[in-house]
Amino acid sequence: xxxxxxxxxxxxxxxxxxxxxxxxxxxxxxxxxxxxxxxxxxxxxxxxxxxxxxxxxxxxxxxxxxxxxxxxxxxxxxxxxxxxxxxxxxxxxxxxxxxxxxxxxxxxxxxxxxxxxxxxxxxxxxxxxxxxxxxxxxxxxxxxxxxxxxxxxxxxxxxxxxxxxxxxxxxxxxxxxxxxxxxxxxxxxxxxxxxxxxxxxxxxxxxxxxxxxxxxxxxxxxxxxxxxxxxxxxxxxxxxxxxxxxxxxxxxxxxxxxxxxxxxxxxxxxxxxxxxxxxxxxxxxxxxxxxxxxxxxxxxxxxxxxxxxxxxxxxxxxxxxxxxxxxxxxxxxxxxxxxxxxxxxxxxxxxxxxxxxxxxxxxxxxxxxxxxxxxxxxxxxxxxxxxxxxxxxxxxxxxxxxxxxx
Amino acid sequence: xxxxxxxxxxxxxxxxxxxxxxxxxxxxxxxxxxxxxxxxxxxxxxxxxxxxxxxxxxxxxxxxxxxxxxxxxxx
Amino acid sequence: xxxxxxxxxxxxxxxxxxxxxxxxxxxxxxxxxxxxxxxxxxxxxxxxxxxxxxxxxxxxxxxxxxxxxxxxxxxxxxxxxxxxxxxxxxxxxxxxxxxxxxxxxxxxxxxxxxxxxxxxxxxxxxxxxxxxxxxxxxxxxxxxxxxxxxxxxxxxxxxxxxxxxxxxxxxxxxxxxxxxxxxxxxxxxxxxxxxxxxxxxxxxxxxxxxxxxxxxxxxxxxxxxxxxxxxxxxxxxxxxxxxxxxxxxxxxxxxxxxxxxxxxxxxxxxxxxxxxxxxxxxxxxxxxxxxxxxxxxxxxxxxxxxxxxxxxxxxxxxxxxxxxxxxxxxxxxxxxxxxxxxxxxxxxxxxxxxxxxxxxxxxxxxxxxxxxxxxxxxxxxxxxxxxxxxxxxxxxxxxxxxxxxxxxxxxxxxxxxxxxxxxxxxxxxxxxxxxxxxxxxxxxxxxxxxxxxxxxxxxxxxx
Numbered sequence: 001x002x003x004x005x006x007x008x009x010x011x012x013x014x015x016x017x018x019x020x021x022x023x024x025x026x027x028x029x030x031x032x033x034x035x036x037x038x039x040x041x042x043x044x045x046x047x048x049x050x051x052x053x054x055x056x057x058x059x060x061x062x063x064x065x066x067x068x069x070x071x072x073x074x075x076x077x078x079x080x081x082x083x084x085x086x087x088x089x090x091x092x093x094x095x096x097x098x099x100x101x102x103x104x105x106x107x108x109x110x111x112x113x114x115x116x117x118x119x120x121x122x123x124x125x126x127x128x129x130x131x132x133x134x135x136x137x138x139x140x141x142x143x144x145x146x147x148x149x150x151x152x153x154x155x156x157x158x159x160x161x162x163x164x165x166x167x168x169x170x171x172x173x174x175x176x177x178x179x180x181x182x183x184x185x186x187x188x189x190x191x192x193x194x195x196x197x198x199x200x201x202x203x204x205x206x207x208x209x210x211x212x213x214x215x216x217x218x219x220x221x222x223x224x225x226x227x228x229x230x231x232x233x234x235x236x237x238x239x240x241x242x243x244x245x246x247x248x249x250x251x252x253x254x255x256x257x258x259x260x261x262x263x264x265x266x267x268x269x270x271x272x273x274x275x276x277x278x279x280x281x282x283x284x285x286x287x288x289x290x291x292x293x294x295x296x297x298x299x300x301x302x303x304x305x306x307x308x309x310x311x312x313x314x315x316x317x318x319x320x321x322x323x324x325x326x327x328x329x330x331x332x333x334x335x336x337x338x339x340x341x342x343x344x345x346x347x348x349x350x351x352x353x354x355x356x357x358x359x360x361x362x363x364x365x366x367x368x369x370x371x372x373x374x375x376x377x378x379x380x381x382x383x384x385x386x387x388x389x390x391x392x393x394x395x396x397x398x399x400x401x402x403x404x405x406x
Numbered sequence: 407x408x409x410x411x412x413x414x415x416x417x418x419x420x421x422x423x424x425x426x427x428x429x430x431x432x433x434x435x436x437x438x439x440x441x442x443x444x445x446x447x448x449x450x451x452x453x454x455x456x457x458x459x460x461x462x463x464x465x466x467x468x469x470x471x472x473x474x475x476x477x478x479x480x481x
Numbered sequence: 482x483x484x485x486x487x488x489x490x491x492x493x494x495x496x497x498x499x500x501x502x503x504x505x506x507x508x509x510x511x512x513x514x515x516x517x518x519x520x521x522x523x524x525x526x527x528x529x530x531x532x533x534x535x536x537x538x539x540x541x542x543x544x545x546x547x548x549x550x551x552x553x554x555x556x557x558x559x560x561x562x563x564x565x566x567x568x569x570x571x572x573x574x575x576x577x578x579x580x581x582x583x584x585x586x587x588x589x590x591x592x593x594x595x596x597x598x599x600x601x602x603x604x605x606x607x608x609x610x611x612x613x614x615x616x617x618x619x620x621x622x623x624x625x626x627x628x629x630x631x632x633x634x635x636x637x638x639x640x641x642x643x644x645x646x647x648x649x650x651x652x653x654x655x656x657x658x659x660x661x662x663x664x665x666x667x668x669x670x671x672x673x674x675x676x677x678x679x680x681x682x683x684x685x686x687x688x689x690x691x692x693x694x695x696x697x698x699x700x701x702x703x704x705x706x707x708x709x710x711x712x713x714x715x716x717x718x719x720x721x722x723x724x725x726x727x728x729x730x731x732x733x734x735x736x737x738x739x740x741x742x743x744x745x746x747x748x749x750x751x752x753x754x755x756x757x758x759x760x761x762x763x764x765x766x767x768x769x770x771x772x773x774x775x776x777x778x779x780x781x782x783x784x785x786x787x788x789x790x791x792x793x794x795x796x797x798x799x800x801x802x803x804x805x806x807x808x809x810x811x812x813x814x815x816x817x818x819x820x821x822x823x824x825x826x827x828x829x830x831x832x833x834x835x836x837x838x839x840x841x842x843x844x845x846x847x848x849x850x851x852x853x854x855x856x857x858x859x860x861x862x863x864x865x866x867x868x869x870x871x872x873x874x875x876x877x878x879x880x881x882x883x884x885x886x887x888x889x890x891x892x893x894x895x896x897x898x899x900x901x902x903x904x905x906x907x908x909x910x911x912x913x914x915x916x917x918x919x920x921x922x923x924x925x926x927x928x929x930x931x932x933x934x935x936x937x938x939x940x941x942x943x944x
Contacts, residue, residue: 060900101423408555439540
């Protein structure tokens with residue numbers, strides 16, 4: 001049976017004071033690969049066990065299969081495919097993929113590369129002559145937001161509205177009824193409602209008046225799997241809108257922070273632009289934007305690393321810990337863009353592998369590649385920088401950088 | 407450039423077909439067909455595709471630019 | 482030569498010969514250099530040109546997308562070898578440690594790796610096989626010739642044999658909008674490898690894609706016209722089909738004929754070896770200096786009761802090559818056993834078919850996930866109450882879980898439900914036609930009475 005030495009470790013990880021450097025705590029957690037918590041949930045922190053869980057068909061992503069779901073976890077309305085199991089998950093993901101990638105729309109991401117480069121260029125142009133910039137507010141946030149808005153067909157000028165909703169929503173993901181004020185949850189629930197209502201309004205106008213965007217295509221196209229219902233489209237658009245920028249902002253910001261902490265790599269990147277490709281993979285391992293899959297449900301009793309997890313139990317997967325597992329990666333705490341065999345967990349694995357991964361990669365590659373070439377001797381203003389609240393989608397809330405004459 | 411994909415590892419994530427659609431194509435939902443000798447003009451795309459493979463199944467020639475393979479031309 | 486004392490000397494200046502310069506041979510050569518072998522390395526191959534990859538030949542090449550010549554294998558490192566290509570090996574002399582070539586040359590070695598693979602089984606009537614329009618697919622020349630014939634727009638293609646290669650070729654024909662008839666002696670396609678349940682699914686798939694599928698029939702004659710061009714095929718049920726292209730896809734013949742007098746345990750079923758890829762001699766004794774890898778190797782698998790299994794699988798060739806190479810330059814204590822589970826894939830009719838384990842080592846099969854009518858599912862195979870294999874149709878992301886079930890001898894049928902388990906999920910008999918892995922013909926006779934004189938003699942069959 002597992003020891004329960006780790007509940008305190010998990011609590012410390014989730015505590016905001018650990019946000020800047022949770023990695024030593026992850027190492028502590030990995031001493032018990034499958035750790036039962038006092039509340040009956042399980043935390044899995046080692047690479048092999050996480051990978052097994054992500055490929056285990058006896059796991060469910062549907063909150064309805066949890067024996068005691070946390071309050072607020074079961075959002076009302078149709079779940080998005082991220083919170084569903086096959087065959088519904090597969091059908092909805094296929095329907096969405098029809099308009100985003102192969103096999104039906106294979107050239108979409110490569111076709112966006114010119115626009116991505118231009119968008120990055122515009123943001124960077126504004127940096128010229130500025131001594132101090134905030135990598136988050138001036139760059140890593142506006143860039144992916146513009147991209148996902150354009151892709152989905154969400155008006156850019158509505159950004160201030162959904163920005164607040166998304167913030168409230170993200171903040172509520174790791175809601176803990178024991179330690180958090182109820183307000184945190186209520187705000188998340190309300191934000192979810194508001195956001196869905198807003199997207200529903202956009203969708204209504206697409207019916208019969210298709211534009212050149214994902215919402216229009218989802219609303220009007222009929223493929224071999226038929227068409228999504230409006231509720232399904234709203235749930236899908238909601239997921240893509242949030243995931244499409246909340247994660248990429250962290251990937252780019254974590255990337256710039258890591259480069260500033262490894263000046264020799266930053267220098268190399270300036271000289272070898274191709275390095276950005278393996279470098280982004282290493283970032284996804286070393287400083288990933290998504291640290292935790294907060295829950296999966298055991299659909300039946302399952303055994304992981306000798307521990308039986310009972311049906312209905314909640315399972316938390318510590319992806320970022322798995323990607324630092326010394327039993328899988330040599331010298332895992334070293335940032336090494338030349339690393340071979342870098343099969344990281346940055347985008348998860350299995351059927352729920354990040355839907356937008358290829359777009360996120362190109363965004364990060366283009367953004368980081370351009371940024372390092374255009375900043376003049378950039379320096380971190382504060383290390384560590386201030387972090388966002390969430391231990392799940394982890395990244396700095398601001399990343400101030402000074403450039404030019406010191 | 408030469409490419410081979412270990413299709414016994416491939417799980418059909420299609421990341422390569424997103425990033426280098428001329429060299430990697432999905433045949434249906436999950437099956438991958440690829441060009442084992444994509445044009446050098448696609449080199450950047452192919453390297454991005456290989457790096458992005460979630461199961462690291464794509465091998466790109468590591469001797470490229472060197473004439474070592476020519477050793478096999480004659481008997 | 483090979484004791485621990487002079488292992489270092491062998492690694493530095495020994496002579497290794499690799500017979501068979503395809504996937505397994507090339508990967509072994511790379512691995513040998515990777516292991517630090519700096520002696521002389523000789524690659525012997527019957528085909529001219531660099532090692533190339535075969536799986537694309539029945540897929541991307543036949544669709545016309547990729548020229549047959551564009552399938553050369555990427556290199557992982559410089560192997561710095563002497564390449565003797567275009568001449569097959571004709572004999573192995575283990576008394577004098579040299580390989581004889583068909584042109585009379587002799588190539589000496591300290592250790593040898595045999596990776597001569599498989600050739601296509603030709604049509605059984607030589608004059609009919611020689612007709613214009615009759616093809617096999619194994620080499621790039623074969624694929625190139627068939628691709629040209631398909632591009633010319635034949636009125637109908639007849640595929641003889643609905644195993645994986647035959648089914649893939651039928652799929653390409655449909656993709657190119659060419660009428661195709663598939664003739665299979667068994668009751669359904671793929672049934673010999675995957676059993677009756679999957680065979681029925683494969684038959685559905687083929688018919689849904691417009692294949693004229695004829696099962697339970699035998700092609701008795703390929704008829705040519707006055708110009709020696711194929712025009713018609715006759716079946717044993719008295720029917721005929723007019724076709725101007727016929728593809729003979731009746732499997733392969735292991736290239737072991739050249740080892741007939743070598744004293745190795747080599748025959749139609751391959752060359753027997755231990756899990757360290759060391760060849761066995763006729764008596765079943767392990768040799769020290771002869772190693773085997775790839776399609777031609779017949780290796781025991783502890784998971785399957787130590788039965789000797791030969792596999793024509795890409796990943797198996799790669800893994801055995803690495804194990805063999807490692808063991809060729811390692812001392813006894815450092816040897817690796819080849820223990821990975823077989824993995825196989827086939828791409829046909831827009832479906833990714835994958836398998837893990839040995840489906841023929843099973844008595845029952847059950848659908849554990851997904852929907853058979855949608856052609857998206859996983860089926861688990863069991864033998865006497867444990868999981869021994871699994872097959873997925875467009876559901877490959879789950880297959881790794883089944884690998885773990887097989888490796889841990891998990892109970893069959895798997896007791897726990899999955900969220901998308903079909904309602905009527907009951908194991909059915911796996912039902913393989915004819916002798917499969919579990920029964921193979923006798924290949925040796927034992928002579929002598931005294932333990933010191935008992936020996937095995939090969940009993941060659943003509944197949």
